[in-house]
Amino acid sequence: MIDRIYLDNSATTPLDPSVLEAMMPYLTTDFGNASSIHTFGQKAKMAIDKARHQVVSLLNARSPNEIVFTSGGTESNNLAIRGLVEANSRHGRHVILSAIEHPAVEAVCEDLQKQGIELTILPVYDDGIVRLDDVREAVRDDTVLITVMAANNEIGTLQPIREIGQFVRELRDAGRKIWFHTDAVQAVGKIAVNVEEIGCDLLSFSGHKINGPKGVGGLFVRRGVRLHAQNIGGRQERGTRAGTENVAGIVGLGAAAELAASNLDDIDTRIRSIRDRLESRLLESVPDAIPNGDRDRRLPNIANISFSSIEGEALLIALDMQGIAVSTGSACSSGTLEPSPVIRALGHGDDIARGAIRFSLGRQNTAEHIDKLLAVLPPAVERLRSLKPVTQ
Numbered sequence: 288m289i290d291r292i293y294l295d296n297s298a299t300t301p302l303d304p305s306v307l308e309a310m311m312p313y314l315t316t317d318f319g320n321a322s323s324i325h326t327f328g329q330k331a332k333m334a335i336d337k338a339r340h341q342v343v344s345l346l347n348a349r350s351p352n353e354i355v356f357t358s359g360g361t362e363s364n365n366l367a368i369r370g371l372v373e374a375n376s377r378h379g380r381h382v383i384l385s386a387i388e389h390p391a392v393e394a395v396c397e398d399l400q401k402q403g404i405e406l407t408i409l410p411v412y413d414d415g416i417v418r419l420d421d422v423r424e425a426v427r428d429d430t431v432l433i434t435v436m437a438a439n440n441e442i443g444t445l446q447p448i449r450e451i452g453q454f455v456r457e458l459r460d461a462g463r464k465i466w467f468h469t470d471a472v473q474a475v476g477k478i479a480v481n482v483e484e485i486g487c488d489l490l491s492f493s494g495h496k497i498n499g500p501k502g503v504g505g506l507f508v509r510r511g512v513r514l515h516a517q518n519i520g521g522r523q524e525r526g527t528r529a530g531t532e533n534v535a536g537i538v539g540l541g542a543a544a545e546l547a548a549s550n551l552d553d554i555d556t557r558i559r560s561i562r563d564r565l566e567s568r569l570l571e572s573v574p575d576a577i578p579n580g581d582r583d584r585r586l587p588n589i590a591n592i593s594f595s596s597i598e599g600e601a602l603l604i605a606l607d608m609q610g611i612a613v614s615t616g617s618a619c620s621s622g623t624l625e626p627s628p629v630i631r632a633l634g635h636g637d638d639i640a641r642g643a644i645r646f647s648l649g650r651q652n653t654a655e656h657i658d659k660l661l662a663v664l665p666p667a668v669e670r671l672r673s674l675k676p677v678t679q
């Protein structure tokens with residue numbers, strides 16, 4: 288057995304043992320339905336209340352009523368975007384999004400477009416960052432929603448969400464009916480995410496990206512913001528999301544939120560420094576390695592590098608055979624390798640987009656993991672390049 292090294296923490300993270308421990312009672316003895324009046328039910332309800340407070344504290348929300356638990360980041364994005372547009376259709380039919388949104392945002396917007404909603408897609412330039420001026424220019428009288436992610440999941444770039452939040456607040460103060468959603472699934476737990484400072488109306492997050500369980504997440508919904516429920520048939524989550532609560536999952540999300548808050552310093556210092564070493568050493572030791580996206584304004588745990596003249600997928604498999612897990616960020620559809628739309632949005636050609644590899648670190652990673660990668664990767668790239676038939 289080799290000790291596998293996991294550098295794909297943007298895809299998912301391992302469940303923290305303390306989170307599992309917090310969840311265990313609700314998977315076993317304390318199995319009550321939080322809607323029941325008896326003691327079993329009240330125990331479950333209290334556990335959910337505690338988790339809601341833990342999330343409130345991580346995000347600096349004003350009230351537990353501003354948190355809606357969901358099945359994860361995807362559902363949160365669906366509820367935020369479709370729920371807001373449907374609830375406010377009389378105010379407008381135009382939505383603004385960035386060119387590098389997660390598919391869970393992009394697909395919902397495209398689906399709304401089929402129903403007559405108009406979209407404006409903001410460019411991100413070669414640094415992978417949206418410009419506030421472009422947001423200002425894109426806003427129309429009938430714009431109801433701006434959705435721009437907090438941090439990109441492939442290249443880690445941080446978007447100007449505070450500036451956008453401030454801008455949207457000014458528009459609303461002037462009487463406009465316009466709201467701001469941010470997908471913060473990657474940012475939460477990696478950098479401080481404070482809904483008051485950002486000034487967003489809606490913010491999505493997910494459990495399994497912060498060492499919590501899969502299948503649970505949430506949406507911050509600022510007080511007074513109306514959403515059309517996407518799941519109906521019960522009064523759970525104040526009617527915004529019907530269905531018996533995933534009590535153990537929610538308890539795990541709460542515990543993970545508390546843990547994430549206490550780990551931000553470690554991510555900002557230790558993880559950032561081993562990420563920086565990983566990146567600078569690879570750029571030095573591998574010819575024609577190109578970093579993707581702005582290297583300052585990004586998450587401390589992600590490095591995305593293109594190795595020209597090779598398929599990222601081939602390198603991923605070569606690294607996996609040596610016990611190292613990374614990702615390409617490209618979708619493999621029906622056997623054809625589609626280059627990553629995010630890397631394409633930076634203006635790169637197919638060769639650069641196809642050779643992109645994402646290294647995403649988590650709190651379990653160590654300097655030794657990076658040493659192993661640095662020993663294995665350069666020769667793997669050289670081998671793949673030497674195998675490539677010369678086509679010129």
Ligand SMILES: *Cc1c(COP(=O)(O)O)cnc(C)c1O
Nearest residue numbers: 359360361389391440472473493
């Ligand atoms: C992972 C991810 C999602 C989806 O979250 P799930 O909980 O897996 O549904 C949404 N947005 C971003 C930016 C992500 O990285």
